[in-house]
Amino acid sequence: MGTEEEPRWLDDEEWPAWVALASMLVRLNSALDAQLQRDAGMSHFEYGVLAALSEVPERTLRMSSLAMLSDGSLPRLSQVVGRLEKRGWVRRTPDPTDGRYTLAILTDDGWAKLVDTAPGHVGAVRQYVFDSLTRAQVRQLTNIGNRVAQAIDPGAPCPTELRSRSADSQPLR
Amino acid sequence: MGTEEEPRWLDDEEWPAWVALASMLVRLNSALDAQLQRDAGMSHFEYGVLAALSEVPERTLRMSSLAMLSDGSLPRLSQVVGRLEKRGWVRRTPDPTDGRYTLAILTDDGWAKLVDTAPGHVGAVRQYVFDSLTRAQVRQLTNIGNRVAQAIDPGAPCPTELRSRSADSQPLR
């Protein structure tokens, strides 16, 4: 199937970088999932959904915007929000201004759950990532992460800019 | 449920770093999976299993070692190797020296498939990661990745050292 092309292999600096990155990737994913599952009974993705809603005015987003913010497909989000709704952390209503859209709204219970959960999660992120890194490395990581994320999906806005905290009342994380 | 503790939130440098890292994480995963699924009909994890076997003397590993190298659970590996075996890329035999162990062996067909697949995969890695980064950033990434990976699982050896290429005949990647 493969046409003969692309003879550019990874060189002696790129190879260890790739191994290290891949390892970090897979371990971070499973470690953070495990922490949240153990301490809060939710997945990392579910946490991301709640967190995204918590950071936005009215704690309300259209399903499709929420899907983009959470880096997930719409069907996945629909199922996840369905579960979160069953637990009372989110509720859905059709957008009053346009019935085609559905608004997902973080409930007070959901906010409370997040307030309860966030410290442990942030603690895990700190333990796994930031405690191991120097200040300079944190800044390097920001640049590297943004560049890679943009290389993969140039259409999506730079993640750091997209989710910049506005000044008012977004205490979590 | 949460006891009142851990008031250390992410500061103004850590927060963007975390957003950027999380975004890179999730996008890299799905982009690489998509490339391999499209071009080779296999998942990133399956590719990792074949690649791990290809880099090792005799192209043979015990299931448990392979699970560790692939960062996957043993049940998962058992199923995946089962599928790879059905496709003729891997075969299994009980370890002749100790019947408790099972050896997974990369077949010639599996090697050929990997030779066919690797250039495209390496191309994607290069496109998504290394083409966007400076040489200095590549070195920074190695350090950051290794530190984080080790912070998460201090028991496991440093990934870069673990999978260092030996000098002989490991051309892929």
Add this chain to the structure above:
DNA sequence: AGGTTTGAGTTAACGCTTGAACTCAACTCA
């Protein structure tokens, strides 16, 4: 208006991952 199109969101079928039970080989220690 009526028929079509567009796009958001949900539903359904299928495959994969996970966690718990289970099997089995080798070792231990009486």
Add this chain to the structure above:
DNA sequence: TGAGTTGAGTTCAAGCGTTAACTCAAACCT
């Protein structure tokens, strides 16, 4: 020897994610 233990690997049930169909509201177009 032989009962119990340990640890590797598999199997099974349950849950989650993905893809493709489907529903439905609004806009568009004569």
